[in-house]
Amino acid sequence: MTSPMRPVSRKKSSALKFTAEKVRIYPKNTVILSPETGLFKGSFKNPQLQLISPTQTVFTEHIVISDHVPVDKIWISKQMLNELDAEDGDIIQVLPLSRTPPDSYYLIRKRMMHRRAFKGNEIEQVVNDIAYHRLNQLEKAAFVLSQIFEPFNMDEIEELTKAMAQTGEMIDFGQHTVFDKHSTGGVPGNKVTLLIVPIIAASGLLIPKTSSRAITSPSGTADTMEALGCEVIFTSDELVEISQRTKGMIVWGGGFNLAPADDILIKDVEFPLGVNPTSMMLASIMSKKLATGIHFLVMDLPTGPGTKISDIGTAQALGREFAELGRRLEIRVESGITFGASPVGHTVGSALEAQEALQTLINPKEGPSSLVEKSCELSGILLEMAGKALRGQGRELAKQILYSGKAIEKFREIIEAQSANRDMKPDDIEIGQYSIEIPAPSSGWIVQIDNVKIAEIARTAGCPKDKGAGIVFLKKKDAVKRGESLIRIYSSSESRLSAAEGKFAKLNPITIEGMLIGRV
Incomplete structure (x- = not known):
């Protein structure tokens, strides 16, 4: 899929050529250049860059200037290289621009201000601009938050789902029912x-x-x-x-390029803000x-x-x-x-x-x-x-x-x-070398286990990066006696294990009937 051009206010600048050098960077649509490039000489309002490969065009306004970058190089993420259909070491043309919001920005604004549903191909226009980084983070946030202020109707959710799916790869299993x-x-x-x-x-x-x-x-x-x-x-x-x-x-x-516009919204808006409108949940799942x-x-x-x-x-x-x-x-x-x-x-x-x-x-x-x-x-x-x-x-x-x-x-x-040993036994799976058991503070029946707190304790122990870290429930919805072990926590790090033990004591994720829940 090629990137359609959008109206921009151009300076009298010509594109310069740089050698792409892949680096780990976040946000992933950030590029890093040397101050010696002279790209932004003169006055640029709301500067952004147009990156051009032989087959693709991508825009970004996440620009970092660093003395560490050689003057002939552009530091760029693997994700941006993929979007440009380029590889590490390829030549990328870079054109500096003064940013003018695309038409989709005004469509989002109109929906928010006038509570007017999107019509026709308007959602497709918005989603394509998200996929090609033509909307900045605030504009993307406005699109997601507009679904909270005025929920999408089913026609809008359908169009959002189809548009997000079409921004990426479509896998075909032929005549097989899947x-x-x-x-x-x-x-x-x-x-x-x-x-x-x-x-x-x-x-x-x-x-x-x-x-x-x-x-x-x-x-x-x-x-x-x-x-x-x-x-x-x-x-x-x-x-x-x-x-x-x-x-x-x-x-x-x-590992596939499935509905990339959805991934952009999750990473740039939903995860940082902790929001997930129902319409986005439906469209996110069903687009994939x-x-x-x-x-x-x-x-x-x-x-x-x-x-x-x-x-x-x-x-x-x-x-x-x-x-x-x-x-x-x-x-x-x-x-x-x-x-x-x-x-x-x-x-x-x-x-x-x-x-x-x-x-x-x-x-x-x-x-x-x-x-x-x-x-x-x-x-x-x-x-x-x-x-x-x-x-x-x-x-x-x-x-x-x-x-x-x-x-x-x-x-x-x-x-x-999938390249694993078909005769693998459960004991062959490596778990964290350090463990500790947490005793019950009182006797009684286990009446509640808090999912959120358990997840936080497991993350403190090292999950998900440490695949050997985690929790085993020794008692669950059972009667327990004071001092009897409730759970066993595993970790590949003694320090993380100690931190998880402290987190358990602080959060108290398992409620035993009759125990003191809190004190004021």
């Missing part, structure tokens, strides 16, 4: 994908799962697969070829499903304290919106409202979750009931949608596949295709 599962998140230890994918693939259905890495959570599904020794970065051609052979894969979605060629999707909607969905009524309304948006995109969507008030299973953290998932696949009878039941319920919905089971009977079919050993055999086939 199935998928997605969660709105917020629950630590939610490793169900590692069971659902092999259950569905073992039934003969195609489920090439693109998953995330952790940002604020202790572990993402892609991180957990890496803890098993799997490769998670593939090209789209590899994804299509391998998954058609194995019927299933679990890969990192960030549209880009990966999904036909049938089961949504996991974890509901309860500490999740993104506070109550069942909200979950039901969101499920209906996913179904309607899916209908418009020709993706059949059904949602499962799941209990999200405490972690899934007994582990949190990449390696620990990989161990637990593998052990449960090997011997489901010994697996945590929350992990087995949730995985089979969601798998059952997909099996029913595919016509493999009658309505209400999918869960039992999923259990048959799991307990018969077909799921673990399929999982071994999948991880082997």
